[in-house]
Amino acid sequence: MTRRVVITGMALASPLGSTVDSAFNRLKEYKNCVRYWEELDRFDKLNTRLVATVEGFETPKHFDRKVLRSMGPISIMSVATAEEALKDAGLLENSLIQSNKTGVSYGSSSGSLNAIFDFYSMYVDNKVKNLNSASYIKMMSQTAAVNISLYFKTHGRLIPTSTACTSGSLGVGYGYEAIKDGYADIMISGGAEEIHPTQIGVFDTLYATSTLNDTPSLTPKPFDKDRDGLVIGEGAGTLILEEYEHAKTRGAKIYAEIVGFATNTDGTHITNPNKDMMREVMKDSLKSANLSSKDIGYVNAHGTGTYRGDIAESNATYETFKRNVPISTIKSYTGHTLGACGAIESILSIQMMNNNWFCPTLNLKNIDPECAPELGYIISEGKEIETQYIMNNNFAFGGINTSLIFKRV
Incomplete structure (x- = not known):
């Protein structure tokens, strides 16, 4: 069970x-x-x-x-x-x-x-x-x-x-x-x-x-x-x-519930990202949570600031959601904390969900036309959003992709 x-x-x-x-x-x-x-x-x-x-x-x-x-x-x-x-x-x-x-x-x-x-x-x-x-x-x-x-x-x-x-x-x-x-x-x-x-x-x-x-x-x-x-x-x-x-x-306080998780691998290149497998890991995470893409109110992007990574991720995200889903990346504040990023960004994304406020992507002034500008990029200042579900995505060298979905409790 x-x-x-x-x-x-x-x-x-x-x-x-x-x-x-x-x-x-x-x-x-x-x-x-x-x-x-x-x-x-x-x-x-x-x-x-x-x-x-x-x-x-x-x-x-x-x-x-x-x-x-x-x-x-x-x-x-x-x-x-x-x-x-x-x-x-x-x-x-x-x-x-x-x-x-x-x-x-x-x-x-x-x-x-x-x-x-x-x-x-x-x-x-x-x-x-x-x-x-x-x-x-x-x-x-x-x-x-x-x-x-x-x-x-x-x-x-x-x-x-x-x-x-x-x-x-x-x-x-x-x-x-x-x-x-x-x-x-x-x-x-x-x-x-x-x-x-x-x-x-x-x-x-x-x-x-x-x-x-x-x-x-x-x-x-x-x-x-x-x-x-x-x-x-x-x-x-x-x-x-x-x-x-x-x-x-035991009467514990609960910050959030994990309702979706998926991971897969690109199988194509050790460092170059694979947009199609990024898209599939998001879809698999939604499937594991028994959710529609319409249920997700915010996406915390991996968003490293690299040329190829940002293009692949943004287009994979848009192909998954096909709408202007609110999206930003905490790495614009912290830099890329490598092995720590998936945990730190999960914690802060949960805090944002529970406070109905989501941070912007700092220094995003002119969205790259190749980075799926149809997405709902949060720019300049935070955005108030009340949502039951958020997604946190991370991608790694070796073509290792992950997607987590958290639910407000």
Whole structure:
């Protein structure tokens, strides 16, 4: 029997702020979080100097040396936001967390990159001086999920999602499926990413980064005809997913219900997006929710600000909805937080739904004629919308596509 899945706790660390309320309120200021990062000046032939770093986050004082020895920044943010989300859900001290019906579904694009350098220094320097027992734990792609499970002593299934920009959304989606299909009652779900010059360098070599280094407030500009690329960000987002009757019985507050989820792959190119498969994942998500496209009142777009990505996504969205569905992208504020984006954007989209207010896409002045201008782009200022259903879409290198649908409860 299919079971209902609700969200009972949320927490984040983001460029907008490190509480859900502060991040949501920052959206209303209509200012992005992008800045010039002097650290990038030392890298020859790197074009961009722009980043969006986490604001207001501090490592919890009770994270002692023993706790931190297996954690890099990715895991620190993941565990800290998971702790806040469990507290928000009223589950932090609950013995249910240590039962075999509580699991973790969480991801990041990679492990902590400085730990990877330590790991490979053995080969470069022919010495093991930089290695210790925690080096591999910090660098492995499942570092966030494993550290969350170890810290909270969970015994249910662990689902690490290391799928680049869909790591967070797959963390939420797979957590949803684990509860829906009866494998868990509670899932700690989400995604995280830490800022690092090498990640910026990867996108820079693809000519995908914004080079408006002197005017960081004017970029990224998703769907605009003058967009010039993305800005890399960082952060973490954790959602506590819970079976509806289980949450209802214990009197938990409920932020939203997950009613639709789909994921698929392009099977065509490692980096170039496939419009047709983007469209199909949205349609599959609607089908899984037993909804019509007319039921969705808002779409949070992946909207990175890249040339090909924005064209493919916008046209896939219009082919799905065939109307001026309200749409905007939170990345115009935070930059692209990679493995964290699906979780952070889900949290903030739910907050917007529950407050009947949706943010605009910053810096969108002139809609690109190739970006389905028939869509209902929210521009310049927020828009008041009362709706029962919203959709959050994310797409990743490797041709991995996701679509989540949330319902107001």
